[in-house]
Structures are given as structure tokens and as C-alpha cells.
Amino acid sequence: MTRRPILQLLDLPLRHLPEELDGVRLAHISDLHVRKDRARFRQLIEELADADLDLACYTGDYMTWPGDEEVALQVMGRVIEAASPRLGQFGIFGNHDSAELARRFEELPVHWLINDAVELKGLPLEVSGLSRERHRMFDAARVAARMSGVAESNQGGTPFRILLSHHPYTLIHAADLGADLMLAGHSHGGQCRLPGARALANSSRLPRHLTAGRFRYRGTEAMVCRGLGEVHLPLRLNCPPHVPIYVLRRDPSGPKKTNPPISGFESVWSW
Template sequence: MDHSDDGLRQYLDGRVFDGHLESRLKREIPGGEPVIDPDSGSIHIENLPLSRICLEYALRITGLYRRGQRNARRLCVREHDLPVPGLTEAMRGYRLLHVSDPHLDVDPGFAEGLADQLSGLQWDACVITGDFRYRTNGNAEPALTGLETVRSALDGPVYAVLGNHDSIRMVPRVEALGIRVLLNEGLVLGPASNTGVWLAGVDDPHYYRQHDIVRALRARPDRMPAILLAHSPEAYRDAAAAGVSAMLCGHTHGGQIRLPGGFALTTNADCPRALASGAWEWQGMTGYTSVGAGASVLDVRYNCPPEVVLHTLTPN
């Protein structure tokens, strides 16, 4: 496989719109995401090199660091009924395993532990809503190796979208594992093309902002309900306006570090807090924002356990 950018252009020929690939490659900064976004002007304090060091030091001197690491390994498997307006009876009970933000290279044993916990779960299709990698830059090989371990535990079709931690250069390797990456694309899920669900997936709407929901829906059969995969809930307005029935996303980690009582110190997303974790609804569109299976910045969690979600599709 040609791993050069020219090879990537050839691999993705016909799948990405004009300018998509070049814009994304341009924003894949070698040093990682900037503290101040050059386009929006928004400030990302978590990208300050000293922020992680200071937070880790504070947690260590208070004796909370090891507890946070243990919390981050206590994965919950949540059951959730996902209402999908327009769902046919043929798709009632269809189950989607939703994995988000695994950050697989957080430590050498994490991917194997996640694979063990996913093994044996019953589902019809698995969807991964981005952030395979722990850092926003650097060598992706450890994350891809971890993904191979996780994929071996997933006995069925797997679909994914890219997150703000993921390089588009990872796509050929991810798809070589039998995981279809949806780059503003879609396909039919279900037993028959006229009774199924359109599964659409868009590129990261948080940092790269190369999501194109209209393009992802353009081949959808008339009146077929659509489930949208997006890394972040920040695409919620565009999704509802485009006629999406349900949206699955992640990115926020539910705050990852919450105060007692569940208040998140930050969600790192430009959306209402009600959309930052769990089930929600917006203008007739249902949604679910996973708090994620992994951790970033630091491999700790407090009052916000990691999760994977088994969504059972139901008519609205």
C-alpha cells in the first residue's frame, strides 16, 4: 500500500469532495492542534503543553491520580433505546454497538482490555465515532495496532468516522482492518434496501470542520430514515436542518472530570450542555452523545465512568 499523500489521493479518489482532502491535510499540524484556533479564534487551554503537566502534578500531590486511572478502566456497557422517527417495523430491535473516543494508545494494555469487554456483546452493527488516537499528532501506529486488537473482538460489520485526534492518512489502514470509514458518505443498513436505515457519516465537525451532511445524505432513498455519525454533537443544527432522524456522536467525554453531583468542568464543544452527554432531542431529531470509552489529556476520570452503548432502534 502506498502511504504517501499521492497514494492517499489515489485511494480516496471519488470519495471526498474538491478541497476536502487538501484542507484537512493542511490543518493536520505536526505539533498538534493549536492553543488558539486560527480560523475561529477559540482558545483550547487543554492544548497548552503545561496544562497536562500541571493537572497531573495536582492530582498526584492530592493522592487522586491512581484513583482516576482506576476509574478510567471501569467501562460501563449501557443499554439505550434509540427512537428513530420513520423507522420501519423491519428495523425495530436492530442493535448498534456505539464506541466513541477509545484513544487506543493511552497505554499498552488498554486496547486488549477494551477488546475483552466488547467480546461477547450481541449487536447487528458497530459504529465508532472517532478519536482512535490519544494525541492529536504524532505516530499513529500504536493506535492502529490497538485498533487491530479491538477489531478482532468485533464479529460483524463496523463503520466509523474520524475525530479531531485522527489523521485522514489513517483511513487506508483503518479500512484494511475491515472498518468502513464514512467521509461525508452513507449506506443502507438493514435486511433490505427499501426497509432499512440510511447510515451517514461525516468528517470531524470540531477542529477540521470538513463535515458535509448534505453530501452524506445525497444518495439516501426517498423517505428512508437517516442515522448520522459525527464525532462531535456540534453538527446538531445542520443535522436537524438536513432531516436527519437520529444522531450518534462523542468527543466531549462527558467532561471526563466531573464534580460530585455530575457537573462537568468543561465539555470542549460548542453546543448546549444538554447535548454534551447521554440522550437528547433537538427539533424532532433524537441524539446520543457518548462519554467515550477512553480518556485524553490525562488517563483519568472522576464521576464520569467510560462507556460503550448498545442502542436498540425503536420507532418514534
């Protein structure tokens, strides 16, 4: 039987993308929920080895319960080695990730953005992170201060801003922070869906039609992926795991940021 690919290639047109970033290939890896080594993770590692990536971004929930730290470290170490993107790897933690896991993950070659922001050297690109761990809430005020510092140090103007956040509802905060693109997970795409991809639940403050896909709030774009793992039940129904690879494309005709703010999120498309 032919395996369903885990990697999903997707062109992502973005209005404010600088020409220097057109064609950048970015892998978005989220919600592995490692409890043991699985064939799914081994397949992901095989596919990543041939993915030809520029960036890799990780948006949390690498483990599920206390005690999973060691196996999560082993699996993520192999994932990160296989990804080996040219421009770097960036990550945050999720609500299932423990303080012990965060401590042990410091040894991995990932720039962990614990409510922080960093500009890539030589590129008009800033990556920031709202990190929400089991033991600590995110700090949007600190991220705002760090983003302001990056902007002030940038001699060529404001960079394109990618914000990593585990929770999709923080798109409101991403818009307030001036992010151009937010990457999030957490929802598992609903994990179990009715026919027609209708989610039964999404563990989010957002309505079920905003469970996974591309959303917009005040012109800030969000990509919310289905992730790889499960929680509570080891089951996915009509909701296959995936790791999207976004090919960033410059689209000058795209939507402008609106001001004053609009109420509610706009669903661009779901997956």
C-alpha cells in the same frame, strides 16, 4: 474487586424507526484516544466478544497525538474483530485523528464514511458521516448530496437515517440534513465532573448541561456518549468510560419533527 462493565445496554425508543429495525443492537464506540495498550481496551474487547451486535458505529478520536497511529491501529483492529456485528461496521474520524491514521485505517473492515452516505442492502436504513479530521473539516453539502442520491435510489421510500458525527454541536447540521438519529462523542462526558455529574468543561460549543446524553433538535435525536479515553490529563472523575449498546425500539408515540425550527437544543436526559 469487581470491574465496572464498559458496555452499557440501553433501549432507545425512536418514533420514525421502521418495523424491520426494531430490536437492532448497535454499539457506539468513540474517543478511545489510544496512546498505549491499556487494561481498559482489553476489557472492552472481552465484553464485545459476547455482545451479540447487529451494527457497530465509530465516531472518531482513535488516537491523541502524532506518533500514536501504530498503536491505535493495533488496538482498533482487535476492537473491530471482537465486535463482528452481523450488519456491518461504520465509522468517521475526529479532530485528533491524523491523515496518516486515516490512511492506515483503510485496511480495517470498516466502511469509513468520509462525508458520505450508504444504504444497507435489504434494510430501510441509511448511515452517513460528517468526518472531521485533524487536517480536514467536515463537508455537510457533500453529505446532503450523497443522502439525496440514496433516497432517489430507494424504491421503498426514505430510509431511517443515522448520521455519525464526532462533534455534538453538529446536531444542527443533522437536523438540516434530515437525519433521524445522530451519534456523537468528543465531549468525554466532561471527563472530570463535580458531584451530581456536573461537567467542568466539555470542549464543545454547547453549554455544560448538554455534555453527554440524549438531546433533540427539531425532532432529530442525538446520542452523545462519554467515550473511553482522555486527553490532556489521564484522569476521569465521576465520569466513567463507557460504550453504549443501543437497542433500537419502534415508538410511534414519540415526538414529531417540528417545523418551523425551534431555537436551542432540548435535553431529553443526561448520563
